[in-house]
Amino acid sequence: MARKIAIVLFNLGGPDDQKSVRPFLRNLFRDPAIIYAPAPVREMLAWLISTTRAPRVVKDYAKMGGGSPIVPETEKQARALESAIGECTDDVEARCFLAMRYWKPFVRDAVAEVKAWGADEVVLLPLYPQFSTTTTGSSLKAWRDAGGGEARTVCCFPTQPDFVAAHARLIREAWRQAGAPENVRVLHSAHGLPEITIKRGDPYQWQVERTVAAVTAALPEISDHLTCYQSKVGPLEWIKPATEDAVAEAAKDGKHIILSPIAFVSEHIETLIELDEEYAELAAERGAAGYTRVPALGADGQFIDALADLTIGALDGPLGLKPPEGEIFCPAEFGRCPCREAAAGEAGDQAAE
Ligand SMILES: C=CC1=C(C)c2cc3[nH]c(cc4nc(cc5[nH]c(cc1n2)c(C)c5CCC(=O)O)C(CCC(=O)O)=C4C)c(C)c3C=C
Ligand SMILES: [Fe+2]
Numbered sequence: 001m002a003r004k005i006a007i008v009l010f011n012l013g014g015p016d017d018q019k020s021v022r023p024f025l026r027n028l029f030r031d032p033a034i035i036y037a038p039a040p041v042r043e044m045l046a047w048l049i050s051t052t053r054a055p056r057v058v059k060d061y062a063k064m065g066g067g068s069p070i071v072p073e074t075e076k077q078a079r080a081l082e083s084a085i086g087e088c089t090d091d092v093e094a095r096c097f098l099a100m101r102y103w104k105p106f107v108r109d110a111v112a113e114v115k116a117w118g119a120d121e122v123v124l125l126p127l128y129p130q131f132s133t134t135t136t137g138s139s140l141k142a143w144r145d146a147g148g149g150e151a152r153t154v155c156c157f158p159t160q161p162d163f164v165a166a167h168a169r170l171i172r173e174a175w176r177q178a179g180a181p182e183n184v185r186v187l188h189s190a191h192g193l194p195e196i197t198i199k200r201g202d203p204y205q206w207q208v209e210r211t212v213a214a215v216t217a218a219l220p221e222i223s224d225h226l227t228c229y230q231s232k233v234g235p236l237e238w239i240k241p242a243t244e245d246a247v248a249e250a251a252k253d254g255k256h257i258i259l260s261p262i263a264f265v266s267e268h269i270e271t272l273i274e275l276d277e278e279y280a281e282l283a284a285e286r287g288a289a290g291y292t293r294v295p296a297l298g299a300d301g302q303f304i305d306a307l308a309d310l311t312i313g314a315l316d317g318p319l320g321l322k323p324p325e326g327e328i329f330c331p332a333e334f335g336r337c338p339c340r341e342a343a344a345g346e347a348g349d350q351a352a353e
């Protein structure tokens with residue numbers, strides 16, 4: 001009988017209609033991985049921020065048909081990944097389950113569905129290429145808290161070769177479709193984080209830089225690249241440069257901007273509204289020579305191959321968390337990356353043998 005492999009795809013989730021915008025935001029701001037404050041203060045802040053932010057954000061979701069496309073987009077990735085695994089392995093029945101952190105289908109729903117299906121093996125595959133305590137860390141904790149149990153776990157994949165090649169190809173295609181302008185600057189835009197999160201040892205920014213270095217190396221025909229960070233929320237200092245400032249600066253320098261979402265793997269509010277509307281308008285206002293947005297990876301075949309490779313690699317490995325690509329470890333200052341914990345665990349096991 002074929003081995004039943006459950007692949008759990010984690011992402012942030014998004015409201016599916018107008019009335020779920022506020023509770024979705026409330027779930028997000030209640031997360032201790034997002035707001036570092038004692039529970040009563042956090043609960044109060046979550047209520048306050050979601051109540052005041054929702055009316056503005058509802059309008060943005062309305063432009064996308066009322067809700068976020070993140071679940072339908074992840075469903076497409078899930079079906080494509082099931083086919084890809086089926087093509088490269090015998091005796092395996094692979095099924096993907098969606099586990100969204102702040103809206104339906106929730107992580108606890110995925111735990112129940114995986115159990116009901118009767119999986120022989122479970123692979124946890126966060127759809128966040130770069131590890132952050134605010135995303136992957138929070139999702140894996142939610143999995144444990146919901147009684148998901150130990151499973152083969154992909155930590156992150158910032159330099160997975162097919163992932164990097166897919167990004168480079170989509171950037172090259174976008175540039176050529178824009179007429180291959182010479183005065184081009186590629187802005188690799190990642191979701192930002194508060195500086196305090198990085199100071200506490202979050203490896204996200206370091207990993208984003210590794211992704212951009214690898215993608216840049218695969219694009220020798222374009223020499224001008226910049227990494228920047230978008231979607232700032234709240235009063236804290238966030239990591240810089242802000243994408244907004246990078247767009248304005250590139251426009252001032254007379255550049256054609258190619259904007260690539262380097263840390264998102266599907267289209268959602270922050271690509272369709274922030275990149276396609278807000279920054280496109282800013283670029284036009286400031287007189288940029290052009291503005292071309294590279295699509296998110298979505299169900300791109302080469303990206304799906306990357307996910308299949310990560311899944312098969314995880315199945316070949318031990319239970320628990322597998323360091324990214326087996327060997328890349330974040331520097332010691334980023335102690336909150338679980339790849340360091342996994343490495344420390346293995347070293348301990350070897351010493352005990
Ligand atoms: C303090 C707040 C936030 C941090 C830190 C943060 C990190 C972070 N988020 C993503 C990916 C996504 N975020 C999305 C929406 C979203 N994120 C925040 C706040 C923080 N994110 C908010 C308030 C929202 C909702 C929209 C809004 O009010 O502006 C989404 C998309 C959801 C959708 O509905 O389409 C994604 C995906 C990453 C990768 C990340 C850190 C690495
Ligand atoms: Fe976010």
Ligand SMILES: [Fe+2]
Nearest residue numbers: 329330337339
């Ligand atoms: Fe790491």
